[in-house]
Amino acid sequence: MPLIAKIIVALVALMHLYILWFEMFAWTTRGPKVFKSLDRDLFEPTKTLAANQGLYNGFLAAGLLWSLLIGDPVWQINVALCFLIFVAVAGIYGAATAERRIFFVQALPALLGIAALLI
Numbered sequence: 001m002p003l004i005a006k007i008i009v010a011l012v013a014l015m016h017l018y019i020l021w022f023e024m025f026a027w028t029t030r031g032p033k034v035f036k037s038l039d040r041d042l043f044e045p046t047k048t049l050a051a052n053q054g055l056y057n058g059f060l061a062a063g064l065l066w067s068l069l070i071g072d073p074v075w076q077i078n079v080a081l082c083f084l085i086f087v088a089v090a091g092i093y094g095a096a097t098a099e100r101r102i103f104f105v106q107a108l109p110a111l112l113g114i115a116a117l118l119i
Contacts, residue, residue, distance in 0.1 A: 012084065016064070022052070024055065035099075064087075088111050091106030
């Protein structure tokens with residue numbers, strides 16, 4: 001895997017670890033500051049749902065980090081591509097259904113990683 005692709009994969013993984021922390025442990029404290037368009041009263045009743053989403057983001061991060069540890073170069077790229085595609089689809093869906101900036105925060109870095117792997 002090219003070095004630039006490894007760096008992008010690592011950065012996307014770190015971003016998803018941050019999202020895990022945010023959604024699982026800081027939803028009610030930092031959530032209202034990040035999602036200002038939502039009523040503050042929604043964060044407490046939705047913290048279990050957010051924690052569930054955070055767990056899924058952790059799985060994405062785990063898959064991306066795992067890809068960096070695979071010794072076989074073909075499998076390393078295949079696994080990284082698989083998880084980057086998952087991230088890109090989630091980001092595109094989030095941008096279409098929740099907030100447009102999700103595309104730039106989540107989908108675009110994954111798409112750049114996919115491009116770095118395929119070039």
